Amino acid sequence: MPTPFNLCDIAANARAKRERRKDARPGELLAAALELFVEKGFAATRAEEVAKRAGVSKGTLFLYFSSKEELFKAVVRENLSGRFVEWRLELEQYQGSSADLLRYCVNTWWERLGSTQAAGISKLMMSEAGNFPELAAFYQAEVIIPGRELIRRVLQRGIDSGEFRPMDLTYGVYNVLAPMLFLAISKHSGSGCMPANEPLDPVKYINSQVDNILYGLRARAAPAPSPT
Amino acid sequence: MPTPFNLCDIAANARAKRERRKDARPGELLAAALELFVEKGFAATRAEEVAKRAGVSKGTLFLYFSSKEELFKAVVRENLSGRFVEWRLELEQYQGSSADLLRYCVNTWWERLGSTQAAGISKLMMSEAGNFPELAAFYQAEVIIPGRELIRRVLQRGIDSGEFRPMDLTYGVYNVLAPMLFLAISKHSGSGCMPANEPLDPVKYINSQVDNILYGLRARAAPAPSPT
Amino acid sequence: MPTPFNLCDIAANARAKRERRKDARPGELLAAALELFVEKGFAATRAEEVAKRAGVSKGTLFLYFSSKEELFKAVVRENLSGRFVEWRLELEQYQGSSADLLRYCVNTWWERLGSTQAAGISKLMMSEAGNFPELAAFYQAEVIIPGRELIRRVLQRGIDSGEFRPMDLTYGVYNVLAPMLFLAISKHSGSGCMPANEPLDPVKYINSQVDNILYGLRARAAPAPSPT
C-alpha cells in the first residue's frame, strides 16, 4: 500500500486486526465467564467483570450473548454437555474388569472434569437452580440426565458380568455420584465446607471412596440387614 | 371464672399478651428467614420478604436483627450450633456397638437435621461462603469444626474397640460426611442436582450408604490396594 | 392504708413515684436535646437518642413535645430567647464608659452564653435554617432581632456620649457580632474550622478582638480611606 496514510487507513488497519481476533472473542468470553461463575456464582458475577477479564467492553459481551443466562448456557455446553458423547464411546470400548472400569471412570472424571473449573458449575447449579428455573431445566436436560446414564451403564455392566451384586440402580448410582459431587463441591466451596487447615487430598480421597464402593458392590452375601 | 376482674388484672393481662407477642417475634422471623435462605440462598433473599413472611414490616426485622448478616448468624445459631452440645452428650452415653452407633448417628442426623430445613443451610454456605467471608468464618467456627469432631469421635471409638480398622481419620470422616452432605444438598437443590422424576428416598439412600461405609470400615484384611 | 397489699397497690405506688418526677421530665429532655443538637445538628440528632439520654422512652418524648421541631423551639426558648429581658436591663443600668461596657458586654456574653452549649445553637441554625424554614423564622424573631438590638444600643450609647465615632450602626454591629459568632462557631465546629493542634484560647481571642474593635470605634480622624 502506498504512502499517503490517513486516519481512514489507520481505522481500516485497526478493523483488520480486530477481525482477525473476532473469532477468538466467544472463547475468551466463555473462559472468563467460567472462571467467574465458578468463583462467585451466577447471580454474584457481574457482566462487566466477565467482559473485563476477557479484555473486551461490556457492550461486546452482549453482542455475542444476548443475556447473562445465555452466556451461562454457552459455558455449560462448552464445558460439560459437549463432552458426554466421546466419553460414552470410550467407556463402551473399555476391556478390563468392571471394578477396574469403575476405578478408571472415577479417576478419569477427576482428571478431565473434577479437577478443572468445570466442576464448579455443578456446585453452582445446586444453589442457584431455584432462583433461575430456566437454567435449571437446561442443566437438567444437558448434564444431569446424561451423566447419570453413564454411571448406570458401568454398574449394569458389572451386574451383567456377575462382578457386582444385583441392586436397584436408581440408588446404586449415588454410591458413585455422591463422593464425586462431594469432592467437586468441596474443591469449590472454600471455607464453606472444609476446615481451612485440613484440605482434602483429592487422589487419596477418591481412592478411599472407591475402595469403599467396591467393597459394597462386590457380589457376595448381603451385609447385616439395616434395621428398618 | 368467679373472681372479680379489675383494671389491674386487665392491664397485667394485656401486658402479658403484648410481651408474649414480642417474645414470639424473633422466633417467627428466624423461621421465615430459615425458609427463605434455604429456598433462595443468602444473597437472593430480600429482607423485606423475610419480614412479610413473618407477618411484620421491613422495619421490624431490623428492630430484632441489626443486619441481614446478623439475621443469618442467628439462624445458624438457632438451628445448628446450638444443638451440638446435647448431641455430643448423647453419643458419649451410647451403649451399643460402634457399627450400631454409626448407623444410629446418621439416622438421627437425618431425623433431626438432615430432613429439616436446617440442612439447607449447609448447601447454602457452600455456594455463598466466597462472597461473604465473615459469614464463612462464623460458619466454619460454629458448625464445621464441631460437626467434624463429632464424627471423628464415633470412628475413634470403633477403632479403639477393635471394631473398625485403623485409618487416617482426617479422611475417614469424609466417608461418613460425604453421603450426609450429599443427601442434604440433593434435598435442597431442586432440579439442580437430582432428576425430577427420580427423587431420592432418604432412608433407603442412608441405609445403602451406611451398609457401604460399614463394609469399608470393618476391621479385616485391607482391600485390593488402589493402583497409585 | 391497711395491709392487704395487692398488685394494684404496687402500681399505685409506682405511679406516685412517677408523678413526683413528672415535672422534671421536660427539663431533662431539654437538657439532653440541647447537648445532642449542638453535638450533631438538628437533622442528624435522633429523637430516640434524646430520649435515652434523658432516661425516658421514645414515646415519652413525643408526649411532651409534639415533634422534633417543637422540641427544638423549646430548647431555643429555654436557652436563648428567655434571657434577653434580664440582660437588657443589666446593660441599661451599667455605669462605666461605653468602651468598658462593650468589653464587659462581650466578656459577659462569653461567660453566660458563648462558653456554654447554648452557643452551639447559633452555629446549628446557620447550617440548617435553609432546610427547616419554620425553625428559621422562629429563630429570627426570637433570637437574632433581639440580639442585634442589644449591641446596637451599646454602640449608640458610645456615639451619643462622644466616645465612639459616628457610624452606620447597621454595619457597626457586625464589628462586634462577627468575632462573637466566629468564636461560638469555632468552639462547636471541631476540626471543621480550627486546626486540631492549635485550638483557640477564648479569653485571649476575645481580648485581641475587643482591642481591635475599640481602636476602630474610638472617635478620632478616619483611617486611610478604603480605595473603593
Add this chain to the structure above:
Amino acid sequence: MPTPFNLCDIAANARAKRERRKDARPGELLAAALELFVEKGFAATRAEEVAKRAGVSKGTLFLYFSSKEELFKAVVRENLSGRFVEWRLELEQYQGSSADLLRYCVNTWWERLGSTQAAGISKLMMSEAGNFPELAAFYQAEVIIPGRELIRRVLQRGIDSGEFRPMDLTYGVYNVLAPMLFLAISKHSGSGCMPANEPLDPVKYINSQVDNILYGLRARAAPAPSPT
C-alpha cells in the same frame, strides 16, 4: 463545505462530540453538587437531586464519583484546594505595602471565593464535620491548614517590614480570618444569621473590617491593656 465527506469523518466527528459530552459530565455534576451542598448541606443533599440538576440519572452520578463522600471531596478540590498554589505565588510577588497587600488579599478573596458558591463549603464543614469525620480530616488537610498559612505569611511580611506590630500570629490570623469566615457564613446562612430585611453589603462590610484590622495591626503604642 466543499471537501468530500466520508464515513471516517462522520465517525470521528461523532466520537468527538460524544467525548466532549463525557468530558463535560464531571464538571456539570460538580457544579450541581456545589450548588446543592451549599444550599442544603452535605447530609441533606440527595444524590438523586444532584444528578437531576446536572441533567443525568441517578446511576450516572455514581459512574463518575464512587460515593457521595467522594463527590464532596471532588467539589472541595475543584473549588478550594486547587486554587491555593496560584494564589500563594500571587501574594509572594506583590510589590506594595503590607497594609495594601492585606486589603488586596481580603478583597481578592471576596471576589474569587467569598462571593461565590465556594464560600458556602466553609459554612457547611463547620456544621457537618462532627458527623463525617473522614470529610473533616480531608478538609482540614486540604483547606484549613493551607489557608491559615497564607494569612500568616501576609502578617509576617508586615511584621518583618516594621509596618505591623509584633504579635502572636497564631491568634493574629484570626483578626483577618474571623471577618472573612463570618461574611462567608452570613451570605450562606439565609435567615439563620442575618435579619432578612437588612442584608449585609459585602464590600462595605469588608472595608469596615479591614479598616478596623489595620488600626489594630499598625505598629505603634499598645492599646489600653485588657483588664485580665
Add this chain to the structure above:
DNA sequence: GATGAATGAGGCTTCATTCAT
C-alpha cells in the same frame, strides 16, 4: 402518664441491559 413495638417512606448504592456513536 409511660412504654416500646411497629410502621413505611426515603436515601444510598449496584448492575443488567440498551443504544448512540
Add this chain to the structure above:
DNA sequence: TATGAATGAAGCCTCATTCAT
C-alpha cells in the same frame, strides 16, 4: 463490529411518629 455512557429498577437500612397496652 466495538464501545462505554447512560439508565432505572431493586435492595439494604434508618428513623420520626403512632398507638395498643
